[in-house]
């Protein structure tokens with residue numbers, strides 16, 4: 001695995017390989033890797049010739065009072081995990097590489113970016129869309145992989161790619177969970193032992209949503225109210241967003257007819273956890289796929305297998 005921090009050096013190396021016909025995938029991350037990230041990597045490896053993983057804790061997507069400075073980082077451990085997983089390139093730029101001067105051009109996807117997590121984290125999704133655009137421009141991958149845990153992020157990136165005709169296929173990967181159902185997340189490390197135990201209420205609430213809808217509940221507001229009450233069973237859980245939205249557009253719905261996404265943002269102490277489930281889709285229950293916005297699995301971008309992949 002080769003490690004780059006310079007945009008120009010990475011580009012130069014990739015350009016030569018692309019001229020030989022190799023397909024390139026990008027897995028953008030903020031590092032402190034866990035099984036969720038590694039699932040993205042494994043999909044990318046299976047479906048492409050070359051995989052670039054980026055690790056960059058992007059200051060643009062953090063609010064002033066947020067955890068930018070204490071965000072967990074361990075580049076050495078991450079690097080060993082990626083090497084072991086057969087990743088070809090790690091792009092780990094510093095802030096000075098990505099933003100050598102204050103960035104004036106931004107990419108924004110209003111109104112999608114103002115909803116849900118965007119309402120709690122003003123400016124967050126403009127920061128995400130801007131850095132993802134920049135990473136797409138640097139790597140120019142055919143395919144990029146994102147996790148469905150960050151459901152709204154995938155919807156926004158999909159929309160950005162479509163609206164701006166960016167030639168990248170966006171693939172979403174189902175959420176990888178710990179034994180008690182909690183989604184793996186780098187920020188789980190902030191939880192105390194008691195908060196970590198309590199956090200199991202989050203996936204349990206999504207199970208409850210599925211049960212209620214299967215039992216015939218169709219009123220979205222009623223579902224939100226019942227889920228908020230359900231979360232109330234756990235005194236450490238402080239719900240910030242409990243929302244039932246159209247699974248494709250994220251628009252509010254009155255009645256649950258088309259597939260909806262149940263989106264949760266729940267605080268435990270100072271840590272905000274997010275999770276979601278798509279309900280009412282004709283795909284397998286609980287598969288957590290993003291209805292209507294995500295390209296299918298199976299299509300592989302691999303060129304001729306076995307043609308001297310750079311390790």
Ligand SMILES: Nc1ncnc2c1ncn2[C@@H]1O[C@H](COP(=O)(O)OP(=O)(O)OP(=O)(O)O)[C@@H](O)[C@H]1O
Nearest residue numbers: 029030031036146147149150175176184185186187
């Ligand atoms: N449990 C998971 N399963 C599948 N994909 C995941 C999971 N957790 C994160 N991802 C995906 O990995 C990519 C990089 O995410 P990121 O580095 O922010 O990790 P994170 O665990 O989501 O961090 P945080 O705790 O800060 O939200 C994103 O596309 C994200 O959706």
Ligand SMILES: CC(C)(CO)[C@@H](O)C(=O)[O-]
Nearest residue numbers: 028029030058128131150
């Ligand atoms: C996509 C991303 C790497 C952009 O910084 C980040 O938002 C994340 O890790 O989900």
Ligand code: BAL
Nearest residue numbers: 030061062124150153
């Ligand atoms: N996983 C989303 C990145 C963030 O919370 O900033």
